[in-house]
Amino acid sequence: MRKISRVPYARWQEDRATHLVVLLVDGGSWDGPVSWRKPVTFGLSFGLTPIAIAWVPSYLRNGVRARTVLLGLFAADCVLEVAGITVQAWRHMPSHFNMETPFDTGMSMTPAVGGGGLVAILATLSAAAFRRRPGGPPGMALALRAGCGNLLVGLLSGAAMIARGVYLTRTGHQLAGYASTASLRPLHGVSPHAVLVLPVLACLLAMTSWSPHTRVSVVRAAVGCYAAAVAAALVWAVAAY
Template structure:
């Protein structure tokens, strides 16, 4: 575990300025999420619904993890420095706007999404929607960069990065579907139905977003095992058993979450599917961590500096 921590620490100590800013902002988001979780525990109140401390909690934690993960994953890619700074800068501005506005509306005790009651609330709703669009463009551009030749990366890590960005975009598309459903319903005069109708895809949205941490993470950890670079270079296109297992489990979990969203409920079969695919994913994580903790170590790919 100390080897993993040492490797991860280098991404801060050797990180580019924009990456270090991103890591610091991600930490602030995480602290904000934890602080609001503490407020929820202290003052109580509903966890569900359009007005609750759940929103700043989940947005803080989710955006913190996403900014941290996407910045880390993007650090492996060969990208022009100006383009990297521009894409990460846009990502940080949009993410900060999303978390800040969600938090402001929670403290005002009014809904953050689908709220057209006042000009200010309407503006917040529109900025949140626009921020989602910016995130899709910026992260889509990073995904496109990952599809270009990345000769300094081990094949498995390159594949894991592509899968991770693809998963993240799937999560953003699911979020856009949620916004679309809610907007149609609230414009039709039924705001309560809007919050429920959009909320059925929450699980799929969350699973998609955090694929950017899981799949590249498994690929990176797989590369910390005992393999020399000549073996890596000769295994182009290969996928380790751990990454193969993690990908199958993750895609199965995402599919089950999408089915649950489309149905608008969790039935027994979907719950069973989530349990099984989640177990497969956890098994992959356990296997790769166990292999690393046995003390076998080699870095699977170089961060492009």
């Protein structure tokens, strides 16, 4: 089974220590679209994000039944995404932008279709945070709304990566398709996790003796710092495009 040439992945967002353990056990390459680093990274991200998405809606004022359905679909989508990427790593084939065989095409399109499902599900949950003020301790409403906003930025950047890569692959530029996603990876990696980081900060501040005004001010400062990091990643993406 022919392997497609590897291209460097951006290393800033990936858990090298965990990947190294997998590498020592299974062998294989450290870099590239056929390495185990990709399923390990996706597994970690799709492990943390469902924790946040299962916890955050408890502060949103939406129906329990609708919330349960959305969370169930989200969990299934996460499993599908990681499973597809892992299967391709096990086969030593790229999981994204790989149209070499009908099976590879199906596996490659799975993350794209799953990504569309994630956008729809998370956009629905995020809309609830802006439609009605979330509950929780002081600063939680701001943390949730800022986290959901950043999450949507991450989803849209991921959609842009997939759209660009699929276009280049289908026009005969597969290696360019892999390389084209590099500029957006920092933005795609940083922004989604605000939905966990900022609400956790609001909960931790609730355990202090600080006044509500002070706690809200700290959350507001954290939101500003996170926004600056996301803006820097966006500027870098535009400059590197």
